[in-house]
Amino acid sequence: MGSHIDILDLSNTSKVYHALATITAPNARLVHVSGQAGTTKSGYVPADYESQIHLALLNLRRVIVASGATVKDIAKLTVYIVNYDPQTRKHARPIQRFLGGHRPAMTLVPVSQLAVPAWLFEVDALIACPPPAQSIPRALTSGPGAENYDVVIIGAGLAGLTAAHELSRAGLSCVVLEARDRVGGKTWSQPMASGRSILELGAGWINDVNQTRMIGLARRFGLELIEQNTSGNCAIQDLDGSTSAFAYGEIPKFDFASVEDVMRIRDTTEADCQAVDIFNPKDTRLDSMTFEAYLRSNNASEKALWTATVWTRAMLGVDPCDLSALFFLNYCKSGGGLLQMRSDRKGGGQHLRIRQGTQTFSKKLAETLVPNTVRLNTAVKQVRQEGSSVDVITEVGSVYRARKVITTVPSPVLKTISFEPTLHPLKLAWSESANYGYYSKAMMVFKTPFWIPKGFCGLAQSFTGPAAVVRDSCSPADEGYALTCFMCGPPAQEWAALPQPERQEKLLTQLGALFKAEDTIKQEFVEMVMYEWSNDELAGYGCPCAHLTPGVLDSLGPNALREPTGNLHFAGTETAGEWKGYMEGAVQSGERAAKEIVDDLKSGLAARL
């Protein structure tokens, strides 16, 4: 709702995330926001500055959502900072992430205090709201061409296809609308250039202990399992770039005190995570603070902080300062705990791969449906509830009318669909608040698994990056040898900005150092295949799962995303209780949404509040 003014010779533009000025349109409705401080809904104020920044920005976001605007409509931000430190500028990162590329006019005001002694950060804003959106007139869209189903499902990933399968079993008709030209969503299996074996651009691992749905599907579809290699040493790259080896399941060979502290922090995190309710995480204090503030409140050493940074980077593409402690603990809990979720062994999150590729799950599920149930290249633009029916309107104006709709899109994508009546404010605020870190996968294909003879299992972690975590992804039966590099968090983001040859060079250098193969790695190297989920619009620009900043769970309620509203039901891996961010969670969420609908339609409760 406006435009920017920039002066071209502005120095240092790369670090500037605000405009010199913004212009609001003459017909803009202006919203003048009171100073928002970093307090939770109940008024609790976390002790640390960064957590307060997140909460203040969330409070600002809630006002923005309540006024019918979005972050993109912010014309001017003024931030007030107590004890401002120009060296660290800790406000910059959360604000930058909050703005998501939008550049308002901005003024920073260091102050000696704020209205309440505990407040360290306050933000006020001017918002220029667009005029109310014009919907497509019903007469133009709901002609005789409308197709009628019991249920329209948006998204042909594992959640959507599972739901379609379950609804069909219950005798309900459905259609699955998929914007991509393929099924599978964030599972996407592509062959190596050599054709030897599959590379997983998306989700890669399941297990046969506590992922009963996935192992069931694998068996049902006759898929072959590849057990993750955990024989041999793991590699670790310290902050100074030096590398060393340690046995799988142990702590890297830091000094004694650091090892003790990493173990203490790991165990504390595990214990606190186990205490969190999996479906209903509620803890105002834990949700008011970032995971970094949580770690620091537990007196984590620098080594422990960096170890935890590898966790959050590899699991969500973010640093501990970027997300709510409660969110992270609940995310771990959904995978059975920090240790189980991070484990490559029996029952762990990364135990078994699928020789045929994980996208096969979706392909096979789609084949079980009535022909023409899945419509590819069919992007949804609008969802309109009226009385007891819902019209789902595509970008090209086709109309699918149903009694119920399931959306399986990631929460950040929800805000891109036009809902009528508008999406419930809590869901809208969640969609606006949920965000991805930087997360890509780079598969490095080699002629031989050269790390095995050197005594490595292929698992590595790095405090420096560009890869935060590396895992063996070989298919020995196919003679396909690869290392999957998890390119996560800020170092990976810098790396991704480089030209392709430099990216490849840097990653090979890192892998050579990690696996003591500096001399030979270039001869071993075949190809690099990478996919930047952070550029994938339909995924909401990220992978594997959106995270939440402090205050969202507490102020919107832990189930705000999952709960149905009217005839809309919500699935997708992040709505799952167990194994959020994993394929198992996606399938569970599809089953749950289908069950809600079957129960509703069977009991005649076609319309919920």
Add this chain to the structure above:
Amino acid sequence: MGSHIDILDLSNTSKVYHALATITAPNARLVHVSGQAGTTKSGYVPADYESQIHLALLNLRRVIVASGATVKDIAKLTVYIVNYDPQTRKHARPIQRFLGGHRPAMTLVPVSQLAVPAWLFEVDALIACPPPAQSIPRALTSGPGAENYDVVIIGAGLAGLTAAHELSRAGLSCVVLEARDRVGGKTWSQPMASGRSILELGAGWINDVNQTRMIGLARRFGLELIEQNTSGNCAIQDLDGSTSAFAYGEIPKFDFASVEDVMRIRDTTEADCQAVDIFNPKDTRLDSMTFEAYLRSNNASEKALWTATVWTRAMLGVDPCDLSALFFLNYCKSGGGLLQMRSDRKGGGQHLRIRQGTQTFSKKLAETLVPNTVRLNTAVKQVRQEGSSVDVITEVGSVYRARKVITTVPSPVLKTISFEPTLHPLKLAWSESANYGYYSKAMMVFKTPFWIPKGFCGLAQSFTGPAAVVRDSCSPADEGYALTCFMCGPPAQEWAALPQPERQEKLLTQLGALFKAEDTIKQEFVEMVMYEWSNDELAGYGCPCAHLTPGVLDSLGPNALREPTGNLHFAGTETAGEWKGYMEGAVQSGERAAKEIVDDLKSGLAARL
């Protein structure tokens, strides 16, 4: 010119006087106000923070008035505070009173200093102005039905009726338009339920020494006088709730130092008040500060501050921090000085009551006028000057055309009438600035004057409230016994918010304690009759007289309210030189306005600038 955004579950709303955000309409004219500091018109800066707040808000108000807006059009306020103390939050009360219930978006910014070293407070604002008001087309209102008079008088209180009387004596025709269904304005006499004697819901006292007009009217109309009882002790209630007795005219039995200091402050105030010009109070320093700042600058002890609080509460319904020192001193001077104005004895403000009720003055005055001169239930909506005539248009569209108009409405009511051309900016700013404190009267009727046998005269004062001052209001000849309780200032406002039974209970408890009648007061009690002038729209929501915050007299000029503009003349007790806020002042103001008109019309100067 906008709306508010609230998030409903926002906690602590009771203490919040700003909105989370405000929305301005797309067609609003926006006024961006520079930081306004607490300086007088000449640049003088009072030393204390609270006085500066009042001045800064006045300066903001002047910008608002100059831009054709009102306080209700403020979209956003930003306040900058030096040496901010989150414990006292002294800005809150003046801003709350300034906003008068309006809730803009707001940010508070504590700063280490402001542009000028002496500045302790600054406020800037964004105002969203309404489009220019549409007036009623002249063709629709000035048809053949218009009644023609020499003078239209707005308001049938003592000022308006006196003016009508004087104009008639001078041979001019006039009509008096009264919005209420009765004459008398802020005099309103009602019988006790028993019918025994009159209770004064409004003004109650005159004297026969320096209120020559009132005693003259009483004699002319044959009204009977009741002398205020000052035999016996007065009662005082200290801050801790304890009560004691002291002789009328003396200082309560505080410790010796406090008694000395109360006397010193009383005498200093009296002396400074006597030095103020009654008609033309000018003293930038005294007008720049609150009365509290004045008292503190004289090193008043806590007891003296509380004693002075009883003065301002009982006289104007406000605390010393709420009003200009110069205004208060001039107000006292108008009644002959602090001591005389507060005195119940010969020549004092509360010496004589009227057995038939003070409203009789107005009733009798109305009877002396040509029949049908007073039109009740006739609220004025618009006053339109054109050439040498003025049209006064009522709410139902009737038009009264005259050569001159006298308005007698209280200054806060002026802004509710639509003037064309608009009211002079100084008058408008005065009307916007003038405000009432909280002021109600509660008459407690008893079977006997039980306080007399206990040695009390019935006069009491309290530092705690709910009643700030109590006075005997008996009519022995009618066997009607009552105590009039002046319910003034913040404690009374809290009391007024209670349900009726609790109000009664609390007041009886207070009176029982004051007059040592805890055991018997409930048996003596007959009825409570109260009237909340603070809810009376036609009085401008208050009584007996509007007060001014620091800077108004100095920046607008002491006579800005009184002076005629064009063919408009201004009367009412607050425009009087002598006995402002009293019946004597009202009558004097009516005489003065009538004389202005008689002089003008006689000399042919029908139109002033």
